[in-house]
Amino acid sequence: MSSLRRSLADKARHHLFNPILAGATARERALACLGALVGICLAGLISGALAGFDLGLPLIVAPLGASAVLLFAVPSSPLAQPWPIIGGNTISALVGITVAHFVHEPALAIGLAVALAIGAMSLTRSLHPPGGAAALTAVVGGPAVAAAGFSFALVPVLLNSVLLVALGLAFHRLRGRAYPHRPQPAAVNTHGTADPPPLARVGFRPEDVDAALTALDETFDIDRDDVDRLLRQVELEALRRTTGDVPCSAVMSRDVVAVGVEARCGEASALLLAHNLRTLPVLDGAGRLAGAIGLREIAGGADFVRDAMTAAVTAEPGDPVIGLVPALTDGTTRAVVIVENDGSVAGLVTQTDILSLLARTAVLQSPGAGGATA
Known part of the structure; x- marks a missing residue:
């Protein structure tokens, strides 16, 4: 019985520390925590120093906490790039303020604000999950937010977002990681002919990736070109395994x-x-x-x-x-x-x-x- 309990405990411990995202390591998570600590603290301090917040508005709006999770923990996500963070939060705040101005039924206003924010972010290619919270904050933020009106979208939301992105950019550069994330360009035929490059002539093709994404009928938090690059690396690793890592x-x-x-x-x-x-x-x-x-x-x-x-x-x-x-x-x-x-x-x-x-x-x-x- 004791060995069974040890086995179950080992499995539970493994499950507890198994990363929820592919590629995440303990070191990556520790750096994400450090980045969020530095980014949020400095963004709040700088925002307070620049704007003063004499109107009783917060140093930093709550949705920026969620933005920090994306920016520092999954910086390669399409949702964590500079435009989604800045545009998504600001556009959503503007949507929320507009809804609060015209819709006075609280239950309807909160739902409408988030729904329209998703639509606006989708149309402007700035989809950012914390944007939904920014829209919601604009509706239920209290008297100070209501008194600020449309300026709330500029200060503190836009100001906070720009500062967080700037700090995130500096943080990732210091640790040697490319940010904003740019997928590797597709390989081209160096001979100037219409044929695909050699590696693209075997195995799967780009249209196969598109067909697979359509067949799965799900939205994944990864750039389509990164999917292609990942699958080609998987093919190479499989080939390496079958050849026994010959040096x-x-x-x-x-x-x-x-x-x-x-x-x-x-x-x-x-x-x-x-x-x-x-x-x-x-x-x-x-x-x-x-x-x-x-x-x-x-x-x-x-x-x-x-x-x-x-x-x-x-x-x-x-x-x-x-x-x-x-x-x-x-x-x-x-x-x-x-x-x-x-x-x-x-x-x-x-x-x-x-x-x-x-x-x-x-x-x-x-x-x-x-x-x-x-």
Whole structure:
């Protein structure tokens, strides 16, 4: 019985600390708490100093507490971006004030204010859950709010919202996180043709994501482009798992042909053609990686390698080789240079190496080869 109780207690403890949002960690939540502490305190203090609030209005309106939860705990949410916070709160407050002015039945006014606020935010692409509370506050905020009239939407609501966003922007920049959140742009074909880029030609397509969202018939708090990016990363992680996290050191070429940074482009071209290569690592005087060069760069007309080379795409010997797939299928990268901690070149992984690994994995996993079967 005691072991059963321990098991149940462990499960309850795991459930208690299991994050409700995907990707949330204890560190992220601690930083969110710190951000909310700093953001709300400073927003209230600065608002009070700027406006004085002689009319008896609060330092900060209650909906800003909910805005802080979104801004600091889920900053990548479409609902937590600057325009939804500023526009959603302010527009909703204006809606609430308007409803309070024309509708004098309290029960009807509170419902109408929130409903119209949702509609207004949807039309202005500023949907922000705390906006509903801002509309409600404008209706039931008491004599001070009623006396302030439409100016309540400007001070304190707009002022509070602008200050909170500014503080949130500074906080996220200090911790190295991009805010406002911008989904990664869709990959494009670097060859200037109408074909999708290589990774987008296999697996699911953007229209599949749209069809799935339509079939589920639900609204998710995530940008549609982020859904696409997440699913492609899931595919890559699944591929990495099935290949057993083979390290770059297991497949890389070790006898690497390289060229010095002070060499002439003609020498680099001769090496590329003689060895039938697409990319040469460029080494500095100490033998460390300085860049990469191929026939495309040489065709630019420069005389010396140092003037034609580009930044090399790199990885370390212990990195999973499957993690190089996005780089090697971007349409421009032909090889990834594997470097040691001291900057010296350990090897090279090319598109051919990736193809060989995937082909070998497919053979080993086929039912007739004694691999994994369903």
